Amino acid sequence: MIITRADLREWRIGAVMYRWFLRHFPRGGSYADIHHALIEEGYTDWAESLVEYAWKKWLADENFAHQEVSSMQKLATDPGERLFCSQFVRSDDHARLGCCEDNARIATAGYAAQIASMGYSVRIGSVGFNSHIGSSGARARVAVTGNSSRISSAGDSGRIANTGMRVRVCTLGERCHVASNGDLVQIASFGANARIAN
Numbered sequence: 001m002i003i004t005r006a007d008l009r010e011w012r013i014g015a016v017m018y019r020w021f022l023r024h025f026p027r028g029g030s031y032a033d034i035h036h037a038l039i040e041e042g043y044t045d046w047a048e049s050l051v052e053y054a055w056k057k058w059l060a061d062e063n064f065a066h067q068e069v070s071s072m073q074k075l076a077t078d079p080g081e082r083l084f085c086s087q088f089v090r091s092d093d094h095a096r097l098g099c100c101e102d103n104a105r106i107a108t109a110g111y112a113a114q115i116a117s118m119g120y121s122v123r124i125g126s127v128g129f130n131s132h133i134g135s136s137g138a139r140a141r142v143a144v145t146g147n148s149s150r151i152s153s154a155g156d157s158g159r160i161a162n163t164g165m166r167v168r169v170c171t172l173g174e175r176c177h178v179a180s181n182g183d184l185v186q187i188a189s190f191g192a193n194a195r196i197a198n
Contacts, residue, residue, distance in 0.1 A: 001054065001064050004028040011053045017046050031064065032071040044112065048130070051150060055168055055186055062190045068170045069134060069154040093128075102137070120155075129164065138173065147182075156191070 005028070008018055024037055031054050038047035058064035090097060093111040102119040113131045115124055121139040129146035138155035144162040151160055156173035163181045171178060174191040180198045187196055 001031045001058050001061065001067055002028045003031060003034055003050075003054075007053075007057075013049075017043075017049075020046075031058075031067040035071040039114075048148070051168065059186060059188055062172075065170050065172055065188050065190050066154075068150075068188075069136065069152045069172055071134075071152075 005022070008021060025034060035047055035050055038044070038050065054064065089107045090113070091109045095108050095110055095113045097106055097108065097114070098116045099106060099122070100118045102121060104117060104119050104122045106115055106117060106122065107125045108115060108131070109127045111128050111130060113126055113128055115126060115131070116134045117124065117140070118136045120137045122135055122137055122141070124133055124135065124140070124142045126133060126144045126149070127146060129148050131144060131146055131149040133142055133144060133150065134152045135142060135158065136154040138157055140153055140155050140158045142151055142153065142158070142160045144151055144167070145164060147164040148166045149162065149164055150168045151162060152170045153160060153176065154172045156175055158171060158173055158176045160169055160171065160176070161179045162169065165182045166184045167180065167182055169178055169180060169185070169187045171189045171194065172191055175193045176189060176191055177195045178187055178189060178197070180187060185198060187198060189196060
C-alpha cells in the first residue's frame with residue numbers, strides 16, 4: 001500500500017507530520033517504510049496513528065497484511081543495529097528484541113516493547129500495553145496481554161492468543177489459530193484453514 005499526500009489529507013494529519021512526510025517521502029511511500037522511518041526517528045505516537053489509519057483503510061487487503069508483517073520484520077533486520085539474539089528476557093519499557101534463531105524463547109514485561117523474530121517454532125510472551133510483535137517463522141506461538149498491541153505473523157501453523165482492548169492481529173500463514181479476548185480488536189487473516197475465536 002502506497003501512502004500519498006491525498007491519504008494524509010483524508011486522514012486530517014497535523015501540519016508537523018505532514019511536513020515530515022513531504023521531506024522524507026515526497027512521492028509517497030509504502031506503509032512499511034513510513035512506519036519504520038517514524039519508529040527510527042522516535043515518532044512512536046505518529047507511527048501508532050499511522051497504524052490506526054492504515055488498519056481502518058486496508059483491513060481486508062492481503063497486500064496490506066504483507067506490508068504489516070514487513071513493517072514488524074524491519075525491527076529485526078535493520079542493518080544499523082545489532083541483533084539481540086542472546087538476550088531473550090526484558091522487563092523495561094521500550095525494550096527492542098530481535099532474533100533470527102529457531103526455537104527461541106522471548107519474553108517481555110513493559111510498556112511499548114518491540115519484538116521481531118525470524119526463526120522456526122519461536123515462543124513469544126509479552127505483558128504490557130502498546131507492544132509490537134512480528135514473527136515470520138512457521139509454528140510460532142505468541143501470547144500477549146496488553147491494550148493497543150500489534151501482532152503480525154507470516155509463518156504457517158502459528159498460534160496467537162491475546163487479551164486487551166484495541167489489539168490488532170494480522171496472520172498470513174496457513175493453519176493459523178487466533179484466540180482473542182478484548183473489545184475493539186481487529187483481526188486480518190489470509191491463509192487456508194485459519195481458525196479465529198474472538
